[in-house]
Amino acid sequence: MRLPASLALLPLALAALLPAAPRADAQQVAATPPMGWNSWNYFAEKVTDKDIRAAADEIVASGMKDAGYIYINIDDTWEGERDASGVLHTNSKFPDMKALADYVHSKGLKIGIYSGPGTKTCGGYAASLGHEEQDAKMYAAWGIDYLKYDLCSFIPDVMLKQAPHDEVQQMRLMVAAYTKMGKALQSTGRPIVYSLCQYGWDSPWEWAPALGGNSWRTTGDINPHWDRIYTILSQQAGLEKYAGPGHWNDPDMLEVGNGKLTLAENRSHFSMWAMLASPLLAGNDLPHMKPEIKAILTNRDVIAIDQDPLGHQASRIYSDGEVDVWARHLSGGAMAVAILNAGSDRVATHPFHLDLAKLGLHGAQQSKNLWTGNSVELTQNMPITLPSHDILLVRIANPK
Ligand code: GLA
Numbered sequence: 001m002r003l004p005a006s007l008a009l010l011p012l013a014l015a016a017l018l019p020a021a022p023r024a025d026a027q028q029v030a031a032t033p034p035m036g037w038n039s040w041n042y043f044a045e046k047v048t049d050k051d052i053r054a055a056a057d058e059i060v061a062s063g064m065k066d067a068g069y070i071y072i073n074i075d076d077t078w079e080g081e082r083d084a085s086g087v088l089h090t091n092s093k094f095p096d097m098k099a100l101a102d103y104v105h106s107k108g109l110k111i112g113i114y115s116g117p118g119t120k121t122c123g124g125y126a127a128s129l130g131h132e133e134q135d136a137k138m139y140a141a142w143g144i145d146y147l148k149y150d151l152c153s154f155i156p157d158v159m160l161k162q163a164p165h166d167e168v169q170q171m172r173l174m175v176a177a178y179t180k181m182g183k184a185l186q187s188t189g190r191p192i193v194y195s196l197c198q199y200g201w202d203s204p205w206e207w208a209p210a211l212g213g214n215s216w217r218t219t220g221d222i223n224p225h226w227d228r229i230y231t232i233l234s235q236q237a238g239l240e241k242y243a244g245p246g247h248w249n250d251p252d253m254l255e256v257g258n259g260k261l262t263l264a265e266n267r268s269h270f271s272m273w274a275m276l277a278s279p280l281l282a283g284n285d286l287p288h289m290k291p292e293i294k295a296i297l298t299n300r301d302v303i304a305i306d307q308d309p310l311g312h313q314a315s316r317i318y319s320d321g322e323v324d325v326w327a328r329h330l331s332g333g334a335m336a337v338a339i340l341n342a343g344s345d346r347v348a349t350h351p352f353h354l355d356l357a358k359l360g361l362h363g364a365q366q367s368k369n370l371w372t373g374n375s376v377e378l379t380q381n382m383p384i385t386l387p388s389h390d391i392l393l394v395r396i397a398n399p400k
Pocket residue numbers: 040075076121122123150197220221
């Protein structure tokens with residue numbers, strides 16, 4: 001099999017581009033992209049202790065835990081005030097964080113929390129500036145397993161204040177702030193996934209692994225609209241060389257099951273986040289999840305693409321009109337190919353013709369359609385029809 005240049009060069013590029021070795025224990029906590037659920041996309045600032053417990057219950061009852069979803073992550077708005085000793089307390093929505101963590105752990109799950117390097121979080125709650133070690137120790141004492149660290153008020157608090165006219169210095173201050181919390185987490189001795197959230201500013205994929213980042217957001221916020229999901233997806237092309245075991249690009253949490261996304265859009269969103277080796281953090285209302293949404297989130301074949309131990313994020317190989325073709329290598333010499341109709345229903349009646357040669361493939365390829373489970377023989381220039389925003393996702397066990 002002849003590899004397209006973008007895929008063949010990947011390991012070399014990876015070695016050359018990482019500034020330093022990722023944290024020694026990075027692989028221990030995120031050898032494959034973290035999977036779980038986060039409160040923000042559905043509950044936003046309304047989330048309570050009760051919602052977190054219900055999510056933990058449902059992730060087990062729905063079979064999602066068995067499918068690999070392990071982290072139950074509390075996003076912004078759990079924070080109360082600091083006392084005279086600087087200890088941050090929870091607010092009334094979260095009466096006892098240690099008890100909540102114990103409850104989540106009792107289900108065989110892990111628990112995540114949220115803060116940021118400024119004085120305030122994005123929601124205006126207390127963040128960690130000047131209290132990094134104290135907060136990290138408290139997280140560890142509670143039994144926290146995952147921290148999302150969100151830039152927000154660090155921009156006016158520090159970057160704009162200390163270096164108002166010097167963007168280079170602003171970025172240095174930002175990296176220093178993320179380094180500080182990275183060290184604080186490490187010094188707790190507890191394995192805690194460190195998830196950077198600073199919207200992809202200043203190419204975090206180039207510096208986050210060295211400071212212990214297990215993932216870094218690559219863009220601004222997602223929302224449950226196809227246009228936003230597709231924009232974020234398109235911005236991931238070219239970032240594949242930075243992902244690997246222990247350190248992942250994060251195109252933001254899943255919107256599967258949220259808003260008015262169609263079934264095709266939910267399927268395509270999930271398929272592509274799996275192709276991207278993205279963290280898979282569901283963001284829907286688990287206790288009221290429809291069966292067809294559960295079926296998407298628990299598709300084992302698609303999850304296996306995301307969780308493939310090689311950790312090779314997909315490359316966008318080519319686009320033809322409204323159709324994008326992405327591919328990634330999998331362990332055991334296998335390959336995953338995604339053919340996405342990003343546009344109108346025209347491709348439902350006017351087929352797209354697949355150019356296998358562009359994927360480095362020659363002759364007929366036996367594959368499995370990961371949404372129907374059917375075998376599909378892929379041939380050069382074969383016509384493929386796809387409704388608007390739908391996807392053909394296949395796994396080729398022995399690509400030739
Ligand atoms: C930012 C982040 C979101 C969410 C909110 C919470 O916008 O990017 O993912 O955490 O803050 O306030």
